[in-house]
Amino acid sequence: MTLYRLYLTPEERQTLEGWRQKYKLHSPKLRQIQILLNSDEHTGRRTATALAAVLGTSTKTVERVRRQFCEEGLALFAPKVRKTRSDKKIDGRVEAHLMALVCQSPPDEAPAWRLQVLADRLVELEVVEHISTTMVARLLKKTNSSLSCGRPSG
The missing domain is CATH 1.10.10 (Arc Repressor Mutant, subunit A)
Known part of the structure:
Protein backbone atom coordinates (compact mmCIF):
# COMPACT_ATOMS: atom_id res chain seq x y z
CA MET A 1 0.00 0.00 0.00
CA ALA A 78 -14.68 19.01 -11.11
CA PRO A 79 -17.95 17.62 -12.48
CA LYS A 80 -17.48 14.24 -14.10
CA VAL A 81 -18.65 13.74 -17.67
CA ARG A 82 -21.10 10.87 -17.80
CA LYS A 83 -22.27 8.98 -20.82
CA THR A 84 -25.93 9.29 -21.58
CA ARG A 85 -28.14 7.01 -23.61
CA SER A 86 -27.77 9.34 -26.57
CA ASP A 87 -24.00 8.69 -26.58
CA LYS A 88 -24.58 5.07 -27.55
CA LYS A 89 -24.46 3.91 -31.14
CA ILE A 90 -28.13 2.91 -31.45
CA ASP A 91 -29.67 5.19 -34.07
CA GLY A 92 -32.10 5.21 -36.98
CA ARG A 93 -29.71 3.16 -39.07
CA VAL A 94 -29.83 0.34 -36.52
CA GLU A 95 -33.64 0.58 -36.37
CA ALA A 96 -33.82 0.36 -40.18
CA HIS A 97 -31.63 -2.76 -40.25
CA LEU A 98 -33.70 -4.32 -37.49
CA MET A 99 -36.95 -3.64 -39.37
CA ALA A 100 -35.47 -5.11 -42.55
CA LEU A 101 -34.46 -8.25 -40.65
CA VAL A 102 -37.88 -8.64 -39.05
CA CYS A 103 -39.49 -8.45 -42.51
CA GLN A 104 -37.31 -11.32 -43.75
CA SER A 105 -38.14 -14.93 -43.07
CA PRO A 106 -36.77 -16.16 -39.75
CA PRO A 107 -33.86 -18.61 -39.95
CA ASP A 108 -34.25 -22.40 -39.72
CA GLU A 109 -37.95 -22.28 -40.66
CA ALA A 110 -38.82 -20.91 -37.23
CA PRO A 111 -42.33 -19.43 -37.00
CA ALA A 112 -41.01 -16.05 -35.83
CA TRP A 113 -37.78 -14.26 -35.01
CA ARG A 114 -36.33 -14.53 -31.52
CA LEU A 115 -34.77 -11.50 -29.82
CA GLN A 116 -31.40 -13.21 -29.34
CA VAL A 117 -31.25 -14.26 -33.01
CA LEU A 118 -32.01 -10.67 -34.09
CA ALA A 119 -29.32 -9.29 -31.76
CA ASP A 120 -26.79 -11.83 -33.01
CA ARG A 121 -27.65 -11.09 -36.64
CA LEU A 122 -27.18 -7.29 -36.17
CA VAL A 123 -23.71 -7.98 -34.76
CA GLU A 124 -22.94 -10.47 -37.54
CA LEU A 125 -23.88 -7.87 -40.16
CA GLU A 126 -21.62 -5.37 -38.35
CA VAL A 127 -24.49 -2.94 -37.84
CA VAL A 128 -23.43 -2.65 -34.17
CA GLU A 129 -20.57 -4.03 -32.08
CA HIS A 130 -22.96 -5.27 -29.41
CA ILE A 131 -26.69 -5.06 -28.73
CA SER A 132 -28.65 -6.68 -25.95
CA THR A 133 -31.94 -8.49 -26.39
CA THR A 134 -33.46 -5.84 -24.10
CA MET A 135 -32.41 -3.11 -26.54
CA VAL A 136 -33.81 -5.09 -29.49
CA ALA A 137 -37.11 -5.40 -27.61
CA ARG A 138 -37.10 -1.63 -26.88
CA LEU A 139 -36.47 -0.81 -30.53
CA LEU A 140 -39.31 -3.11 -31.62
CA LYS A 141 -41.62 -1.51 -29.08
CA LYS A 142 -40.51 1.99 -30.11
CA THR A 143 -41.34 1.25 -33.75
CA ASN A 144 -44.59 -0.47 -32.69
CA SER A 145 -43.42 -3.72 -34.31
CA SER A 146 -43.65 -7.32 -33.33
CA LEU A 147 -41.28 -10.13 -34.23
CA SER A 148 -43.12 -10.65 -37.52
CA CYS A 149 -43.26 -8.08 -40.32
CA GLY A 150 -46.46 -6.29 -41.16
CA ARG A 151 -48.31 -7.09 -37.96
CA PRO A 152 -48.30 -4.28 -35.37
CA SER A 153 -47.81 -5.46 -31.83
CA GLY A 154 -50.93 -5.36 -29.77
Whole structure:
Protein backbone atom coordinates (compact mmCIF):
# COMPACT_ATOMS: atom_id res chain seq x y z
CA MET A 1 0.00 0.00 0.00
CA THR A 2 1.31 3.41 -0.97
CA LEU A 3 1.15 6.16 1.60
CA TYR A 4 -0.09 9.40 0.09
CA ARG A 5 1.17 12.50 1.90
CA LEU A 6 -0.63 15.76 1.35
CA TYR A 7 0.99 19.18 1.54
CA LEU A 8 -1.74 21.67 0.70
CA THR A 9 -0.67 25.01 -0.69
CA PRO A 10 -2.16 28.09 0.98
CA GLU A 11 -4.34 28.57 -2.13
CA GLU A 12 -5.61 24.97 -2.01
CA ARG A 13 -6.36 25.27 1.72
CA GLN A 14 -8.21 28.56 1.18
CA THR A 15 -10.25 27.07 -1.67
CA LEU A 16 -11.15 23.98 0.36
CA GLU A 17 -12.09 26.13 3.39
CA GLY A 18 -14.37 28.19 1.16
CA TRP A 19 -16.00 25.10 -0.28
CA ARG A 20 -16.46 23.65 3.21
CA GLN A 21 -18.85 26.53 4.00
CA LYS A 22 -20.88 25.90 0.85
CA TYR A 23 -21.71 22.18 1.14
CA LYS A 24 -24.50 20.68 3.23
CA LEU A 25 -23.71 18.63 6.32
CA HIS A 26 -24.08 15.17 4.79
CA SER A 27 -22.66 15.92 1.35
CA PRO A 28 -20.04 13.46 0.04
CA LYS A 29 -18.05 16.46 -1.24
CA LEU A 30 -17.98 17.94 2.26
CA ARG A 31 -16.62 14.67 3.62
CA GLN A 32 -13.87 14.70 0.96
CA ILE A 33 -12.99 18.30 1.85
CA GLN A 34 -12.82 17.43 5.56
CA ILE A 35 -10.59 14.46 4.80
CA LEU A 36 -8.22 16.64 2.79
CA LEU A 37 -8.08 19.49 5.29
CA ASN A 38 -7.35 17.03 8.10
CA SER A 39 -4.76 15.16 6.01
CA ASP A 40 -2.53 18.18 5.40
CA GLU A 41 1.00 17.48 6.64
CA HIS A 42 1.46 21.19 7.47
CA THR A 43 -1.20 21.03 10.19
CA GLY A 44 -0.39 17.72 11.85
CA ARG A 45 -1.87 14.95 9.77
CA ARG A 46 -4.00 12.22 11.37
CA THR A 47 -3.72 8.57 10.45
CA ALA A 48 -6.33 7.24 8.05
CA THR A 49 -7.83 5.07 10.81
CA ALA A 50 -8.11 7.95 13.30
CA LEU A 51 -9.53 10.31 10.68
CA ALA A 52 -12.05 7.73 9.51
CA ALA A 53 -13.27 7.25 13.09
CA VAL A 54 -13.68 11.01 13.65
CA LEU A 55 -15.51 11.59 10.35
CA GLY A 56 -17.62 8.43 10.55
CA THR A 57 -16.33 6.95 7.33
CA SER A 58 -14.13 4.02 6.36
CA THR A 59 -10.35 3.93 6.29
CA LYS A 60 -10.59 2.94 2.60
CA THR A 61 -12.52 6.13 1.85
CA VAL A 62 -9.86 8.29 3.55
CA GLU A 63 -7.09 6.53 1.62
CA ARG A 64 -9.01 6.78 -1.69
CA VAL A 65 -9.65 10.53 -1.28
CA ARG A 66 -5.99 11.16 -0.39
CA ARG A 67 -4.85 9.15 -3.43
CA GLN A 68 -7.27 10.90 -5.78
CA PHE A 69 -6.18 14.33 -4.55
CA CYS A 70 -2.49 13.44 -4.98
CA GLU A 71 -3.23 12.31 -8.55
CA GLU A 72 -5.80 14.92 -9.61
CA GLY A 73 -5.46 17.91 -7.27
CA LEU A 74 -8.51 20.16 -7.04
CA ALA A 75 -9.74 18.63 -10.32
CA LEU A 76 -11.07 15.89 -8.04
CA PHE A 77 -14.03 18.22 -7.44
CA ALA A 78 -14.68 19.01 -11.11
CA PRO A 79 -17.95 17.62 -12.48
CA LYS A 80 -17.48 14.24 -14.10
CA VAL A 81 -18.65 13.74 -17.67
CA ARG A 82 -21.10 10.87 -17.80
CA LYS A 83 -22.27 8.98 -20.82
CA THR A 84 -25.93 9.29 -21.58
CA ARG A 85 -28.14 7.01 -23.61
CA SER A 86 -27.77 9.34 -26.57
CA ASP A 87 -24.00 8.69 -26.58
CA LYS A 88 -24.58 5.07 -27.55
CA LYS A 89 -24.46 3.91 -31.14
CA ILE A 90 -28.13 2.91 -31.45
CA ASP A 91 -29.67 5.19 -34.07
CA GLY A 92 -32.10 5.21 -36.98
CA ARG A 93 -29.71 3.16 -39.07
CA VAL A 94 -29.83 0.34 -36.52
CA GLU A 95 -33.64 0.58 -36.37
CA ALA A 96 -33.82 0.36 -40.18
CA HIS A 97 -31.63 -2.76 -40.25
CA LEU A 98 -33.70 -4.32 -37.49
CA MET A 99 -36.95 -3.64 -39.37
CA ALA A 100 -35.47 -5.11 -42.55
CA LEU A 101 -34.46 -8.25 -40.65
CA VAL A 102 -37.88 -8.64 -39.05
CA CYS A 103 -39.49 -8.45 -42.51
CA GLN A 104 -37.31 -11.32 -43.75
CA SER A 105 -38.14 -14.93 -43.07
CA PRO A 106 -36.77 -16.16 -39.75
CA PRO A 107 -33.86 -18.61 -39.95
CA ASP A 108 -34.25 -22.40 -39.72
CA GLU A 109 -37.95 -22.28 -40.66
CA ALA A 110 -38.82 -20.91 -37.23
CA PRO A 111 -42.33 -19.43 -37.00
CA ALA A 112 -41.01 -16.05 -35.83
CA TRP A 113 -37.78 -14.26 -35.01
CA ARG A 114 -36.33 -14.53 -31.52
CA LEU A 115 -34.77 -11.50 -29.82
CA GLN A 116 -31.40 -13.21 -29.34
CA VAL A 117 -31.25 -14.26 -33.01
CA LEU A 118 -32.01 -10.67 -34.09
CA ALA A 119 -29.32 -9.29 -31.76
CA ASP A 120 -26.79 -11.83 -33.01
CA ARG A 121 -27.65 -11.09 -36.64
CA LEU A 122 -27.18 -7.29 -36.17
CA VAL A 123 -23.71 -7.98 -34.76
CA GLU A 124 -22.94 -10.47 -37.54
CA LEU A 125 -23.88 -7.87 -40.16
CA GLU A 126 -21.62 -5.37 -38.35
CA VAL A 127 -24.49 -2.94 -37.84
CA VAL A 128 -23.43 -2.65 -34.17
CA GLU A 129 -20.57 -4.03 -32.08
CA HIS A 130 -22.96 -5.27 -29.41
CA ILE A 131 -26.69 -5.06 -28.73
CA SER A 132 -28.65 -6.68 -25.95
CA THR A 133 -31.94 -8.49 -26.39
CA THR A 134 -33.46 -5.84 -24.10
CA MET A 135 -32.41 -3.11 -26.54
CA VAL A 136 -33.81 -5.09 -29.49
CA ALA A 137 -37.11 -5.40 -27.61
CA ARG A 138 -37.10 -1.63 -26.88
CA LEU A 139 -36.47 -0.81 -30.53
CA LEU A 140 -39.31 -3.11 -31.62
CA LYS A 141 -41.62 -1.51 -29.08
CA LYS A 142 -40.51 1.99 -30.11
CA THR A 143 -41.34 1.25 -33.75
CA ASN A 144 -44.59 -0.47 -32.69
CA SER A 145 -43.42 -3.72 -34.31
CA SER A 146 -43.65 -7.32 -33.33
CA LEU A 147 -41.28 -10.13 -34.23
CA SER A 148 -43.12 -10.65 -37.52
CA CYS A 149 -43.26 -8.08 -40.32
CA GLY A 150 -46.46 -6.29 -41.16
CA ARG A 151 -48.31 -7.09 -37.96
CA PRO A 152 -48.30 -4.28 -35.37
CA SER A 153 -47.81 -5.46 -31.83
CA GLY A 154 -50.93 -5.36 -29.77
